[in-house]
Amino acid sequence: MRREVEIVNKLGLHARPAALFVRWVSRFKSTITIWKGEEKFSAASLLDVLTANLNCGARVVLEAIGPDEHEALNKLELLLRSFRDEERALN
Numbered sequence: 001m002r003r004e005v006e007i008v009n010k011l012g013l014h015a016r017p018a019a020l021f022v023r024w025v026s027r028f029k030s031t032i033t034i035w036k037g038e039e040k041f042s043a044a045s046l047l048d049v050l051t052a053n054l055n056c057g058a059r060v061v062l063e064a065i066g067p068d069e070h071e072a073l074n075k076l077e078l079l080l081r082s083f084r085d086e087e088r089a090l091n
Contacts, residue, residue, distance in 0.1 A: 001069040002035075005076075006059050009083035013054035017083045022046045024079055030066025032076070043076075 007013055013021065025032050025043045032043035034052055041048040043062070054060060064072045 001065070001073060002061050002063045003073045003077060004059055004061050005080055007054045007056055007083075008081060010056050012056050012058070013049065013052075013080075013083070015050065018049045018054075019046055021076070021079060022049055024076060025072075028064070028066070028068050028072040030064040030069045030072045032072060033063040033065075035061040035063060 009017060022044060034041045034043050034049065034054075036052050036054070036058065039052070041052040043049065052060070062073055062076055064070075066072075
């Protein structure tokens with residue numbers, strides 16, 4: 001199962017939100033991959049997520065394969081959207 005999402009955080013998916021994202025990914029039984037163009041990155045690896053260089057406005061595809069794939073994609077998309085307000089929360 002795949003879903004296209006946009007990175008909406010003005011700061012991109014930097015260390016703090018990337019770490020939270022990876023923690024959430026570890027809750028699911030499904031294998032979750034981030035596709036950026038033709039490149040794929042393990043969503044369960046903080047190093048991979050940071051290496052993907054997910055800047056604001058980047059459109060990526062989340063792919064989940066496993067028993068809870070639908071729930072995983074729904075929750076991870078909501079999490080990524082919630083990062084939109086991170087900059088305001090830091091001020």
